[in-house]
Amino acid sequence: MDVFRQNVQEMLKGHGIDAALIEVPPNPTMGDFAVPCFTLAKKHKKSPQQIAADIAAILKPNAYIIRVEANGPYLNFFVNTTKRAVRVLSDIFSQKKSYGLLKAKGKKILIEFPSPNTNKPLHLGHVRNILLGQSISRLLEAMGNTVTKVNLNNDRGVHICKSMLAYKLFGNNQKPTTKTDHFVGDYYVLFNQKLAEKPELEEEAQKMLTQWEQGDAEVVAIWKQMNQWALGDFEQTYKKFGLKFDREYFESDIYTKGKEMVMACLEKGIMYKDETGAVFIDLTPWNLGKKCLMRADGTSIYITQDLYLAKLKHDEFRFDRSIYVVASEQDHHFKVLFKVLELMDYPWASNLYHLSYGMVYLPEGKMKSREGTVVDADDLVEQMQALAQTELDKRYPELAQKEKAERARKIGMAALRFFILKYDATKDFVYHPEESISFEGETGPYLQYTVARINSILKKYGKAAEEMVDISRFNADEHFLIKRLDSFPQIIEEAADQLKPHILTRYLLDLGLAFNEYYHKHQVLQEDKELEKARVLLVAMVKQVLENGLYFLGIDVLKEM
RNA sequence: GCGCCUGUAGCGCAGCCUGGAUAGCGCGGCAGCCUUCUAUCGCAGGAAGCAAGCUGUAGGUCGGGGGUUCGAAUCCCCUCAGGCGCGCCA
Numbered sequence: 001m002d003v004f005r006q007n008v009q010e011m012l013k014g015h016g017i018d019a020a021l022i023e024v025p026p027n028p029t030m031g032d033f034a035v036p037c038f039t040l041a042k043k044h045k046k047s048p049q050q051i052a053a054d055i056a057a058i059l060k061p062n063a064y065i066i067r068v069e070a071n072g073p074y075l076n077f078f079v080n081t082t083k084r085a086v087r088v089l090s091d092i093f094s095q096k097k098s099y100g101l102l103k104a105k106g107k108k109i110l111i112e113f114p115s116p117n118t119n120k121p122l123h124l125g126h127v128r129n130i131l132l133g134q135s136i137s138r139l140l141e142a143m144g145n146t147v148t149k150v151n152l153n154n155d156r157g158v159h160i161c162k163s164m165l166a167y168k169l170f171g172n173n174q175k176p177t178t179k180t181d182h183f184v185g186d187y188y189v190l191f192n193q194k195l196a197e198k199p200e201l202e203e204e205a206q207k208m209l210t211q212w213e214q215g216d217a218e219v220v221a222i223w224k225q226m227n228q229w230a231l232g233d234f235e236q237t238y239k240k241f242g243l244k245f246d247r248e249y250f251e252s253d254i255y256t257k258g259k260e261m262v263m264a265c266l267e268k269g270i271m272y273k274d275e276t277g278a279v280f281i282d283l284t285p286w287n288l289g290k291k292c293l294m295r296a297d298g299t300s301i302y303i304t305q306d307l308y309l310a311k312l313k314h315d316e317f318r319f320d321r322s323i324y325v326v327a328s329e330q331d332h333h334f335k336v337l338f339k340v341l342e343l344m345d346y347p348w349a350s351n352l353y354h355l356s357y358g359m360v361y362l363p364e365g366k367m368k369s370r371e372g373t374v375v376d377a378d379d380l381v382e383q384m385q386a387l388a389q390t391e392l393d394k395r396y397p398e399l400a401q402k403e404k405a406e407r408a409r410k411i412g413m414a415a416l417r418f419f420i421l422k423y424d425a426t427k428d429f430v431y432h433p434e435e436s437i438s439f440e441g442e443t444g445p446y447l448q449y450t451v452a453r454i455n456s457i458l459k460k461y462g463k464a465a466e467e468m469v470d471i472s473r474f475n476a477d478e479h480f481l482i483k484r485l486d487s488f489p490q491i492i493e494e495a496a497d498q499l500k501p502h503i504l505t506r507y508l509l510d511l512g513l514a515f516n517e518y519y520h521k522h523q524v525l526q527e528d529k530e531l532e533k534a535r536v537l538l539v540a541m542v543k544q545v546l547e548n549g550l551y552f553l554g555i556d557v558l559k560e561m
Numbered sequence: 562g563c564g565c566c567u568g569u570a571g572c573g574c575a576g577c578c579u580g581g582a583u584a585g586c587g588c589g590g591c592a593g594c595c596u597u598c599u600a601u602c603g604c605a606g607g608a609a610g611c612a613a614g615c616u617g618u619a620g621g622u623c624g625g626g627g628g629u630u631c632g633a634a635u636c637c638c639c640u641c642a643g644g645c646g647c648g649c650c651a
Contacts, residue, residue, distance in 0.1 A: 020579085023581080025582075026581095026582065026583080026584090026585095027582085027583085030582075034581095034582085036581050036582080036632090038581075038631055038632070039631085041631070042631085048631080071582080072582070073581090073582080073631095074581085074582065117651065154651065157650075157651060158650065158651085159650065159651060160651095251651095276649085278649055279649095280649090287563080287564070288564090288647090289563095289564095289647065292648080292649045293649090294649080295649045296649075297649090299649085301648090301649065301650085301651090302650070302651045303651095327645090328565085328566070328644090328645060328646085329645060329646065329651095330646085330651085331564090331565060331566080331645075331646065332564080332565080332645090332646050332647060333646090333651085335564090335565090356565095356566085358566080358567085358644085358645085359644080359645080391613085395613080422574080422575095423573095423574075424574085424575080426566065426567080427566085427567070427574090428566090428567080428644065428645090429573085429574085430573085432573090435573090435588080438588090438613080439613030439614090440587090440588090440612090440613060440614080441587050441588060442573090442574080442586070442587045442588085443587090445613080446613080446614095449601085449613060449614085450614095452601065453601045453602095453614085454601085455601080456601035456602080457601075457602060459601090460601085460602065461602095498578090502574095502575080503575095506574095506575060506576095506586080509575095509586070509587080510585095510586080513586080513587095516614060516615070517614095517615065517616085519601095519602085519614075519615085520594090520600095520614065520615045520616085521615085521616095523602055523603085524602065525602050526602085560601075561601080561613075
């Protein structure tokens with residue numbers, strides 16, 4: 001715990017004030033810590049104002065807390081800003097990239113994402129999924145956990161058969177001419193178009209699934225071919241996001257094991273067969289209704305394989321916690337899944353967690369993959385980079401093509417990542433490409449630009465920042481910046497504990513904003529060399545923290561914009 | 562019908578879990594700083610606003626009602642509106 005807060009706690013010990021009452025005042029001019037005295041009023045039969053004044057008069061400041069003031073019904077504590085500055089700056093200076101990291105937690109955490117279906121390419125929704133998964137993985141690692149990233153390929157089921165059927169009927173054995181996952185997706189769209197004319201296709205797709213499960217040679221051959229196309233080029237998309245998995249699962253490998261688990265439950269009486277022969281579980285006591293786990297014809301259902309996969313993941317990794325990053329549309333599915341596993345008596349069932357996230361819309365409206373009106377992930381990445389490129393062309397027509405393309409890539413991705421991660425995951429939002437790439441406002445490029453500005457100052461300074469500076473030269477604005485830097489480790493911990501990257505984005509914007517205000521008010525490089533040295537250290541540390549924070553969002557910084 | 566999520570300035574969001582001091586931030590307004598072949602370390606006046614920065618300013622029944630509390634955006638109940646789900650799809 002923070003040495004300053006500890007001091008406040010100790011000061012309050014003899015006054016019957018619970019440490020839980022200590023809070024941070026809304027405004028920095030009110031001090032660094034505060035205690036509201038309302039609750040003491042009854043006990044002491046005095047007004048809170050009087051109590052605050054009385055206690056303030058008795059409390060003795062020390063080396064850490066240099067001032068205690070009564071402010072109306074509040075007790076306000078002011079820390080020794082010099083001591084804080086020394087500690088914060090030397091922490092960042094010595095820890096560099098590790099500033100904000102914690103070794104303590106040491107849990108084994110599994111995180112599953114983005115788990116695509118192999119009948120269509122990745123789209124905007126997957127992008128949110130991937131960005132959340134990556135960011136949360138990094139945050140959890142920062143807390144000293146071992147994070148295992150796994151991906152489940154949903155490569156079997158009726159939906160897969162639909163694109164297969166369309167290809168079989170209308171594909172004329174054509175080979176892909178486009179990115180191969182897109183090629184597969186086009187047949188899924190085609191299926192749904194043809195379905196409007198020929199409703200019997202629905203039944204045919206279902207029949208195809210049965211044939212697939214029975215190992216029909218022709219069906220399996222089409223399946224293999226199309227899956228290879230889909231999966232092969234998913235890799236390309238993952239690469240653009242720098243995404244690698246520690247373990248990949250395939251639904252086609254595991255679904256039969258799920259059926260075995262269901263059969264076992266049937267024997268134990270946890271599940272039952274209805275009059276048609278389909279297997280159900282009754283979850284009405286938990287207000288989750290009845291759930292079918294196996295069809296009368298013996299074919300498996302999505303949840304069936306998920307039952308086994310949960311167990312398999314535990315068998316393989318002995319996780320302390322297993323996180324599923326999946327859209328909120330499936331909230332119900334996961335409630336059911338976790339409840340069934342609990343009823344099956346797996347002790348680890350309580351360590352499963354569904355990280356649910358909302359929809360992403362575009363200004364044009366909702367995406368429908370059946371109609372092919374999705375925003376494709378690859379197109380989106382490309383579009384963002386093109387937007388960044390245009391911006392750079394305007395500003396630096398002289399810049400070498402190669403350098404410009406590299407900057408455009410980083411800026412485009414930063415725009416995308418930051419815009420998507422800045423929203424609370426539970427919420428739906430509209431993605432505005434143009435707005436996200438703006439260099440002003442709450443964007444990734446704004447923060448990259450802030451870092452680039454600092455780089456520019458440091459470059460002009462010409463030397464490395466030195467640790468030993470005259471702290472007494474810092475003014476209130478500088479101490480305010482330092483206070484911000486001081487809170488970074490807590491922010492990381494909070495974002496990691498709550499699995500909420502948006503807490504971090506908010507912090508980084510605050511810090512960036514605070515720095516830019518400072519930048520305009522005070523000149524870093526100047527005549528007074530002692531002051532210059534101190535300011536150089538401060539801005540270098542601001543840069544370090546911005547970079548550390550952006551890392552957890554997967555955003556690269558640039559030397560120059 | 563039932564369940565879950567959401568409702569905070571013109572628009573987009575944070576704050577709600579862990580109740581406290583004037584409800585923050587961004588975009589857009591307005592007024593400036595400023596910029597105008599480099600303000601990413603720099604700065605005369607005028608004009609313009611092409612601007613990736615900053616300041617000030619306007620703008621709020623925290624969806625509505627009730628309750629708990631010394632104190633409610635925050636907790637509880639009711640209610641209205643929107644989204645998602647309640648599949649032998651995934």
